[in-house]
Amino acid sequence: MNIELFFQYIAGGITYGFIYAIVAIGFNIIYNTTGIINFAQGEFVMLGSMTAITLNAFLPLPVAIVLSVLITMLVGAVIEILFFRWLESPTVLRMIIITIGLSIIIREIALAIWGVNVRALPYFTGNEVSSVSFWGVHISPQVLWVIGVCSMMVLALQLFFKYSRFGRQMRACADNREAARLCGINTKNMVTLSFVLSAGMGATAGCVVSPITYSQYNMGVPLAIKGFTVAILGGLGNSLAAVAGGLILGILESLSVWIMPSAYKDAIAISILLLILFFRPRGLFGRKEDLREF
Amino acid sequence: MLRIRNIESGYGSIKVLRKVSLHVSPGEIVAIIGANGAGKTTLLRSISGLLKPWSGQIWFRGQDITRTPAERIVKLGCVLVPEGRQVFSTMTVRENLLLGATVRLKRGDHGEIERDMNWIYSLFPQLADRQNQIAGTLSGGEQQMLAIGRALMARPELLLLDEPSMGLAPNIVREIFNYIVRLRKELGLTVLLVEQNARSALRISDRAYVLETGRIILEGPSEDLLQDREVQRAYLGRDLDRELE
Numbered sequence: 439m440n441i442e443l444f445f446q447y448i449a450g451g452i453t454y455g456f457i458y459a460i461v462a463i464g465f466n467i468i469y470n471t472t473g474i475i476n477f478a479q480g481e482f483v484m485l486g487s488m489t490a491i492t493l494n495a496f497l498p499l500p501v502a503i504v505l506s507v508l509i510t511m512l513v514g515a516v517i518e519i520l521f522f523r524w525l526e527s528p529t530v531l532r533m534i535i536i537t538i539g540l541s542i543i544i545r546e547i548a549l550a551i552w553g554v555n556v557r558a559l560p561y562f563t564g565n566e567v568s569s570v571s572f573w574g575v576h577i578s579p580q581v582l583w584v585i586g587v588c589s590m591m592v593l594a595l596q597l598f599f600k601y602s603r604f605g606r607q608m609r610a611c612a613d614n615r616e617a618a619r620l621c622g623i624n625t626k627n628m629v630t631l632s633f634v635l636s637a638g639m640g641a642t643a644g645c646v647v648s649p650i651t652y653s654q655y656n657m658g659v660p661l662a663i664k665g666f667t668v669a670i671l672g673g674l675g676n677s678l679a680a681v682a683g684g685l686i687l688g689i690l691e692s693l694s695v696w697i698m699p700s701a702y703k704d705a706i707a708i709s710i711l712l713l714i715l716f717f718r719p720r721g722l723f724g725r726k727e728d729l730r731e732f
Numbered sequence: 733m734l735r736i737r738n739i740e741s742g743y744g745s746i747k748v749l750r751k752v753s754l755h756v757s758p759g760e761i762v763a764i765i766g767a768n769g770a771g772k773t774t775l776l777r778s779i780s781g782l783l784k785p786w787s788g789q790i791w792f793r794g795q796d797i798t799r800t801p802a803e804r805i806v807k808l809g810c811v812l813v814p815e816g817r818q819v820f821s822t823m824t825v826r827e828n829l830l831l832g833a834t835v836r837l838k839r840g841d842h843g844e845i846e847r848d849m850n851w852i853y854s855l856f857p858q859l860a861d862r863q864n865q866i867a868g869t870l871s872g873g874e875q876q877m878l879a880i881g882r883a884l885m886a887r888p889e890l891l892l893l894d895e896p897s898m899g900l901a902p903n904i905v906r907e908i909f910n911y912i913v914r915l916r917k918e919l920g921l922t923v924l925l926v927e928q929n930a931r932s933a934l935r936i937s938d939r940a941y942v943l944e945t946g947r948i949i950l951e952g953p954s955e956d957l958l959q960d961r962e963v964q965r966a967y968l969g970r971d972l973d974r975e976l977e
């Protein structure tokens with residue numbers, strides 16, 4: 439085994455791991471305020487990167503990205519307002535089925551708009567061949583972008599939940615929804631906010647990763663499966679555990695190509711998911727009360 | 733302050749409250765006593781907007797709040813301390829109190845919110861020592877104080893209390909009841925108190941209603957109800973036995 443190549447794989451694994459973590463955190467945010475898994479989470483990632491690519495045709499890259507993230511957040515808000523807000527005490531199952539339906543609809547709309555073509559945003563700095571080396575390991579600067587942007591997002595989210603008024607209200611809503619209402623918190627607005635937040639994070643992740651993984655109308659599907667695996671792996675509801683879970687899955691997938699054909703890479707997430715659901719349904723790092731519905 | 737007329741309410745197709753009417757005047761402490769399952773909690777949930785009444789009307793300070801959402805009713809100044817405290821158990825004491833002041837944040841009186849919080853800490857010194865403790869780890873009595881403190885942070889005019897004595901040791905119950913009297917004296921707070929612990933509730937209240945299987949069967953000044961034969965037999969009996977021992 440070539441040690442340099444090994445670290446190369448690890449770096450690749452970390453890149454994907456962070457994206458999975460962001461998708462998982464998106465699941466967590468909505469799960470915490472509503473108790474449901476939003477299976478359209480992967481579609482936010484797709485919408486973010488596809489919209490940015492389209493906008494980038496006539497706008498500078500940073501502007502295109504910011505706009506596309508804002509547009510995706512708006513889509514998140516509209517989805518919540520149209521499909522969830524008005525439901526009178528809906529069951530968890532009913533809401534989850536709605537999210538599955540939404541993910542299919544969004545994908546079909548994306549197919550109609552963008553077709554099946556594979557596209558990509560340009561590298562944020564440098565190009566495909568540029569690389570930075572650390573102790574002999576060459577990695578693309580875009581990998582650093584992914585790691586940097588995703589870590590910043592996780593950090594910002596932690597600060598938001600801990601110190602901001604709305605973050606505190608969202609936690610209150612997750613802790614005890616009825617008590618939150620009795621404090622005068624509009625819990626419906628908190629649910630909308632959770633959709634906006636996770637749409638924004640997903641879209642941002644979709645933009646930073648696009649130069650490496652490319653983007654296509656159906657890219658959200660595997661991301662949703664893996665993000666879901668990571669969310670379960672970390673125990674639903676916990677951001678830092680999601681990062682740990684994401685890195686574990688990303689690195690496992692990346693190293694798996696040594697022992698089996700890369701076509702089987704995607705099977706790893708599913709196997710892990712099934713193993714956890716069978717043997718440790720509260721996740722590796724989860725506490726008992728985090729797992730309310732599954 | 734609060735007027736309820738012919739409220740009917742329930743869950744699914746099960747009717748719990750049958751044409752309940754009552755009123756609470758400013759500055760009063762009014763008790764609602766009744767056995768387990770009589771519908772006391774259902775009544776308070778209907779007043780506070782957590783449960784939509786099937787029919788009837790509720791007015792708070794002259795305003796019809798029958799169909800008003802819970803969070804708006806809090807803003808109007810009618811705040812419920814729910815059964816079983818319902819503190820935010822994963823958050824700190826300080827965060828719980830801050831959340832209680834949510835309806836005042838928009839008005840931007842942050843200095844006043846901080847001042848009120850200190851006032852609550854001086855009222856409940858046990859909470860002051862535990863500002864950064866996670867609320868779920870507090871004792872039952874402390875959680876009840878926190879739940880009351882959180883409600884007070886909204887600066888209510890009417891406080892609805894659902895069985896504040898539930899599951900607490902007798903000396904803690906006495907302490908909580910003393911606080912209720914003190915709040916009326918110091919803040920001029922109006923209180924609607926729901927209790928199974930009938931004797932204590934009748935002792936600190938001005939008037940009381942007796943709720944039985946969703947109906948008000950008796951009402952009057954608390955002193956009179958304490959002397960009432962029926963009430964003594966049905967609700968104070970157990971306490972009497974204990975006193976005779």
Ligand SMILES: Nc1ncnc2c1ncn2[C@@H]1O[C@H](COP(=O)(O)OP(=O)(O)O)[C@@H](O)[C@H]1O
Pocket residue numbers: 743746748766767768769770771772773774775
């Ligand atoms: N969530 C609920 N769903 C169905 N029935 C309920 C629910 N909560 C209470 N009840 C029923 O309503 C009746 C009154 O309950 P409640 O208002 O909690 O009484 P109390 O507070 O006086 O003990 C009881 O018969 C109880 O079984």
Ligand SMILES: [Mg+2]
Pocket residue numbers: 772773774815895
């Ligand atoms: Mg009750």
